[in-house]
Amino acid sequence: MDNIRHRVPVRPVRFLDALRLHMRDAGLAYTTERTYVHWIKRFILFHNKRHPQELGAPEVEHFLTHLSEERDCSVGTQRIVLNALVYLFTRYLGVELTGLSFTQAKRPRRxxxxxxxxxxxxxxxxxxxxxxxxxxxxxxxxxxxxxxxxxxxxxxxxxxxxxxxxxxxxxxxxxxxxxxxxxxxxxxxxxxxxxxxxxxxxxxxxxxxxxxxxxxxxxxxxxxxxxxxxxxxxxxxxxxxxxxxxxxxxxxxxxxxxxxxxxxxxxxxxxxxxxxxxxxxxxxxxxxxxxxxxxxxxxxxxxxxxxxxxxxxxxxxxxxxLSPMDSLDHGLSIHPHAGNPAGHEITEPAPVYQIAC
CATH class of the missing domain: 1.10.443.10 (Intergrase catalytic core)
Incomplete structure (x- = not known):
């Protein structure tokens, strides 16, 4: 039953519970909620459990760089993490991530x-x-x-x-x-x-x-x-x-x-x-x-x-x-003068050459 939302207090005391309640009021899907909370928690742990209000754009860049260069996270994961942190700062804390120079990698087309x-x-x-x-x-x-x-x-x-x-x-x-x-x-x-x-x-x-x-x-x-x-x-x-x-x-x-x-x-x-x-x-x-x-x-x-x-x-x-390769049929013949560039008359019937596929 891991797709059923866990109950959180109406007046939460813990930071992550308050964040979950904010996401539910915003109408985020439960899968999005779980993913965002997971990466926000990792972000906080990465910075030695400092409160997000003490952090900003430099810490976000540091974390994203760590994921891309040291953890070899995929482009899709990097984008998800950035979206989670943007939600945390801009929508929940009301803090703009000004000066964020991290450039999202282009997602390869699969x-x-x-x-x-x-x-x-x-x-x-x-x-x-x-x-x-x-x-x-x-x-x-x-x-x-x-x-x-x-x-x-x-x-x-x-x-x-x-x-x-x-x-x-x-x-x-x-x-x-x-x-x-x-x-x-x-x-x-x-x-x-x-x-x-x-x-x-x-x-x-x-x-x-x-x-x-x-x-x-x-x-x-x-x-x-x-x-x-x-x-x-x-x-x-x-x-x-x-x-x-x-x-x-x-x-x-x-x-x-x-x-x-x-x-x-x-x-x-x-x-x-x-x-x-x-x-x-x-x-x-x-x-x-x-x-x-x-x-x-x-x-x-x-x-x-x-x-x-x-x-x-x-x-x-x-x-x-169709590929041109598919037109090479076993029954396809070469023109009789194909091997006679000068176009000289051939007295005997030219043989029919079969192209091997």
Whole structure:
């Protein structure tokens, strides 16, 4: 349950608790909150636990230089750390980091990992049951792993063939397609969830976690089937916010392990990542002729320039762009005068030369 916000005092005494409360009032995502607090804590420890009010731009530069030159942190990590420290000083402490001469390194452009259709079929052949269904949804609906695991029963709309993604990246809602071939498997999975939920209710642990103030607004919603996770965890555990024992959704590490095992068993030498199925979803839609704007809406990208990265990894052969090497066919012949630059008449029929590929 590490994606549930821990409770902090309304009137916090500790510096980091006050910072967490400020981030929550500002509406930052919990993943952003955890990341920022982690790097701000490291920043304070790096400067021998001095209070941030005693620090400024020189100390920020020193810390960033240490990360880039001594710790060999990636460009992406450096940018995250800088964003965290800018939030700390400018938004929380109200201090401008004037004179900050640190220049952010340019993030290298990386192409996404994409599985071919045959590779996806091979991966799925090494999965079964709910594990297979999860990967099918990652690929068939273009979901992020967190979005998949956060799906509730009510988010699957069989009537409109839509999957509702609630509070996705950027805290935005969207809809994506429900693959027709997965309807029967999803209905069976929901039936398994119903049976498990009834057993949890009988055991007194059937209240699922509800975000925000929904538990107060709808007191009985936590016990309803519609709010249960489509892919629940195998065990119950204490909620980090309330301490109440309940069943949360499957942990992301369990999903990652299943994917790694399946990719390895399929003999595929590309990185085994859950997000690669989302990349494959977008790339294969693009290859099938769907426009970028439609794909952007299905993926939930805020800017179409993010979606355009998939134009660099589509199968160019299916779009009519062929390498000149592919035109060297075994049946291609050289013109009879190709070996006769002067153009002299050849009395005997010229032999047909075959080009070896």
């Amino acid at each position: 192409l996404p990992v994409v599985y071919s259709r045959s590779e996806i079929a091979q991966i799925l052949s090494h999965l079964s049951g709910a594990g297979r269904l999860r990967v099918q949804l990652l690929y068939g609906a273009g979901l992020r792993s967190a979005e998949l695991l956060s799906l509730r029963v009510k988010d699957i709309d069989f009537g409109s063939n839509n999957i509702f993604v609630r509070a996705g990246k950027g805290n935005k809602d969207r809809t994506t397609i429900l693959p027709q071939g997965l309807i029967a498997d999803l209905q069976r999975q929901i039936e398994r969830v119903r049976i498990l939920h009834e057993q949890d209710l009988a055991d007194g642990v059937g209240d699922v976690y509800l975000p925000g103030a929904l538990a107060k607004k709808y007191p009985n919603a936590a016990k309803e089937l519609g709010w249960q996770y489509v892919f629940p965890a195998s065990k119950t555990g204490p909620c980090p916010r309330t301490g109440e024992v309940r069943r949360h959704h499957l942990h992301p590490t369990a999903l990652a392990k299943q994917i790694r095992r399946a990719v390895k068993a399929a003999g595929i030498h590309k990185p085994a990542r859950a997000h690669a199925f989302r990349h494959s979803f977008a790339t294969h839609l693009l290859e099938s002729g769907y426009d970028l704007r439609t794909i952007q809406e299905l993926l939930g990208h805020s800017d179409i320039s993010i979606t355009e990265i998939y134009t660099h990894v589509v199968n160019r052969g299916s779009k009519g762009v």
